[in-house]
Amino acid sequence: MAEGGKTPYDVFRKMILPQLTAALGKEPTFTNVTDFLLADDLITEQQLDSIKSKSNLSDQKRGSEVAHRLREKIRNHDDPAKCLLQICDIFEDEDVGSEVLKKHGATMRSKIEETPKASRSDPIKAQPTVPVSSGTTVSSRFRSVSNRLENAISSCLTGVVGKLYAPGLISLDLKDEMINSHDIPSKKASKLVSELQRTLNNDKHPETFLNDVCKVLKEVGEKPITDIANELGTTAASPVSCPEEISKRNLGTTDELGIEDVETVTTVLNKALFGATKWVDLGLKLGLLMPRLNVIGEGGGDAYKHLRVTIEAWLEGEDNVTSRTWQTLIDAVEGTGDRAAAERIPKKLKTLYNITL
CATH class of the missing domain: 1.10.533 (Death Domain, Fas)
Incomplete structure (x- = not known):
């Protein structure tokens, strides 16, 4: 208590x-x-x-x-x-x-x-x-790219608004405001992204809504927008295992994790407040080699995407990876210098997925 x-x-x-x-x-x-x-x-x-x-x-x-x-x-x-x-x-x-x-x-x-x-x-x-709700993680992911999305859509706002309105992803009132308002494009883009965030937070099926938004954004045909949509779409489409399934599959420090656990691992790292900007250090501690990490870094996206791809490579046993357990992850996080995050991981596993290490 x-x-x-x-x-x-x-x-x-x-x-x-x-x-x-x-x-x-x-x-x-x-x-x-x-x-x-x-x-x-x-x-x-x-x-x-x-x-x-x-x-x-x-x-x-x-x-x-x-x-x-x-x-x-x-x-x-x-x-x-x-x-x-x-x-x-x-x-x-x-x-x-x-x-x-x-x-x-x-x-x-x-x-x-x-x-x-x-x-x-x-x-x-x-x-x-x-x-x-299960939309919390989806909401956080969308919020993490909101600034980049605002910048990307500012130059083609009318086209984006039209695409979003056609399938009913935004209201007619918002569409009219975006087109007829005398505000500068950047301010209107900020309002549009905020409204999408609000709808996402309140939607009963946030993953579906986000996937629909990503599909529409890709249709705009602008590379910066498409890159963001691809980044979000991959995350939103990834299945999230329920706590019962996860706790049955991974009960302790010695159980091997697999690629199906990528969403769980990234969620735990986020909740443990591990800084995504340390993804290179974490990758090295987990057994990945610098050439692979360089490729990940050159692949576009922000630190959160790089961290996720790094975790995927670890879970697939790439390079010099020899162990894929929760304890390995904890040791690697501590090895990056973030001891506080490492100490939070067992607690988050217990709270989120009822996994006791």
Whole structure:
């Protein structure tokens, strides 16, 4: 039980400290975080405009304004635990780039994951919690490429909007706004991507929606957009094994992992806060050779894609790979210098997949 079974609301409220609010209100973190919060429906445009309209706010006071909105969002949410975990995802996101927020996000995540389910709902809205949907990973992947996607579609926005509207992936109102608004293309592109993110978060079948979006983006015929769609489409199409299947297949440190476990491994690394930018170091520690890693790096995409391809090569036993177990992965992660992430992996395996090492 986390500190006597505190609710998500209490967990977040206890973390609203000067260090957190100062980091939250400082640029560029403020803009990065609020962009993600808007995309995930955790703050409204009206609330954000209200904060921005207050002149002469210090970083700490501006951060406090955001924290207050998030606290109330958690309080009034149907699933406070899920809401807090969404906030943790954003705080820990590499694109936010704040070590302070990442640390606080990890701390809050650990507290809520240790709290029994019966204690997770807020006493003000005492309802049983619902597990975080399978769309969480898909949502995070889309968010990780959102900035690149905005830049890629800005120059051909009308064509992209038309393609998305035809199969009903965006509303008529949004289509008209994108075409008739006098905003600059980059701002409209940002709004479009945010709306896609919001729809993805709320869709009952996020993998299907993302695959449909990727299919349409490829039809635009622009290489930068196609590259992003291919990157997302591969991830979205990868089957995710259910926890029961995974726990039956891999019960301990000596069980060999296979290519079918790639989604599980990458998810655990992400949840353990292993930095994707260390993919080369990890590959070397796992037994891959530099020529192969050079090819991976030249293959396009961001660090997350490189990390995934590196894990695939490891799971397929390429180069000098001699072992493909969870313990091998833990040792390799620690070998990169990220001991904290290595220590989190067993806990994440237990929490996510009921695997005990």
